[in-house]
Amino acid sequence: MDHLPTTEAAVDALRAIADEYAREIEVTHDIGADQTSRRTTAGVGVTTDADGSLPHEAHVELGGLPVVSVRLYPEDDALITVDGVECPDVDRDDVPAFVRALYDGGAWVRTRRFPPGDFLMVPLPGDRVHKEFVLVGLTPWLAARVR
Structure with a gap:
């Protein structure tokens, strides 16, 4: 596993995966404590954290x-959403492997009969x-991966 030391390194890895799998990619960046989603107490115009660092968050949409x-959050984790299923707290280093598993067919849906759940x-x-846990119901892509 490659260590992705920055948000930008993770974005670069996702760009390479998008290119490899011929997927469109759209990236937006939020830079500064007053711009990132987890820094709501930062105050207007405050760009650095208390330690002087400049937080960088990115949002990536893959076609x-x-x-x-x-x-991708500045705290080295990510929220990955797959067909409406939110997968929080994915380690930034695991993001490329996670996305590859989706595109390579390695990901699957497990169905539990009792109590019912996917x-x-x-x-x-x-x-x-x-x-x-799949809270939203199975999309056609998810349903095709039920084991």
Whole structure:
């Protein structure tokens, strides 16, 4: 696993994946404590954190199916949304592997009969699996991956 030391490095990795899988990509950047979503107490015009660092957050939209968006936070984690299923707290270093698993067909949906529920399962490096409850119902892309 490659270490992605910055938000920009993660965006570059996602650009490479988009190019590899022929997906459109749209990236927006929020730079400064007064612009990033988790710095709501920063105050207007305050661009640096208390330690003097300049937080950088990016939002990435990838084209095609499944519908994938990635919000990369300055705290080294991300929120990845797959066809309406929010997968919070994904480590920034795992973001490229997560997205590749979606495009390579490695991700699947596990259905539980009782109590009923569906879970998006995304394999990650190191024999780990990100498991997320599907609250929104199964889209055609998700339904095609039920095991």
